[in-house]
Amino acid sequence: MNKLILSAAALALMAGAATADTIRMGTEGAYPPYNFIDDDGEVAGFEREVGDKLCEIAELECEWVTNEWDTIIPNLVSGNYDTIIAGMSITAERDEVIDFTQDYYPPTASAYAALSADVDLEGGVIAGQTSTIQAGYVAETGATLVEYATLDDTIAAVQNGEVDAVFADKDALVPFVEENGFMFVGDDIPLGGGIGVGVRESDTELKAKLNAAIDAMKADGSLNELLIKYFGEETTTY
Template identity: 70%
Template sequence: MKTLILTTAALALSAGFALADTVRMGTEGAYPPYNFINDKGEVDGYERELGDELCKRAGLTCEWVTNDWDSIIPNLVSGNYDTIIAGMSITEERDQVIDFTQNYIPPADSAYAALTADADLKGVIAAQTGTIQADYVAESGATLAEFATLDDTLAAVKSGEADAVFADLDALAASVNESGGALVWAGEPVSLGGGVGMGLRESDKELRAKFDAVITEMKADGTINTLITKWFGPEAKTY
């Protein structure tokens, strides 16, 4: 679950979406299992499957666009795509610049992963730049080491550059579970954020309403819970 420091104000909030048939869905492509690039070079993951179903039910065509995390909001505002669907936590700070649908992932836990369970969580902690986890580490008394991607944070722990990584638990789980014991959980999980939602320009009220209606429908019929369990496992929080 991520948040972003808003370095660019509302560049072009008037660049609204006119509800054309094609919606450009902006994502990072580097935050599995939310979103990632598969072996075919295509956007994949929970948000790809969810986004395609949202567009199908709304009578729209999805066109997927990838963008680096640190500029994902400015490029939405300037009109390079129409939505952000990229593991983005809903925050008051961001809500001042862009708009949100309701969440499609409920508020979940963040966690530490390290080489040993007794890692120094007041030492050097790696976190992805511009995330709610980075903000938390900065206020925790630990030394924050920021990196561009989740993979970079994990590499820093494995190389000894950082004592632990702090990130969304669901995003870390696959790396911990598949590490063969090289990575383990450290400390206790921490509840952060207000859930993950789709970001849109504030001018695109009609598009937001369309997606909100479909998210409500998919929660009611159990589709979103099925997708969450598929991509995050049976222990993940559902609706």
């Protein structure tokens, strides 16, 4: 009987350890090619591959969770998942609420895209995704900002004539420029300090493990391979 009790206790301890190493990776699932839902209903894209590799290197069990962008930070803080890996730029304002790893995507440009080259970027109506640094930027210009829940919604707004242009991460806009008749308008705008994994401020051990894994991916070239795979040969790499 004692042996059975000890065995049960040992199994319970092992299960607890496994649970402690299960990390819920929070993403939007609506921002291709960073993250999206594939035909099988699974999270896919650049950040799925990066996240899975980080967990492999850090010897963590990972589960993927999707959440709407505009509540993605509050739901991290409240414990609905353990990380944000969703194309989130590192900014001082966000860093006051959560913590970030080092960047796994270098600082890159944001851009305007429209269906015509003669749109008024300074006095026109510009679409931006809610709670993004791009929406914040437009709000400080002379243009009228209209916010939408997803990138796809901003694109649809331009196509429907609701707005004159969209302002977003340039890499996210490339497919629409190449395939949907959009064009880049005006100058590229550098914003943010690169893209990092968001974690709760109390999760210092998790942050350290992920930072070490990002270091490893930068050192062995695997992070650059994924950047080129999803964003092309011209993208900024490490």
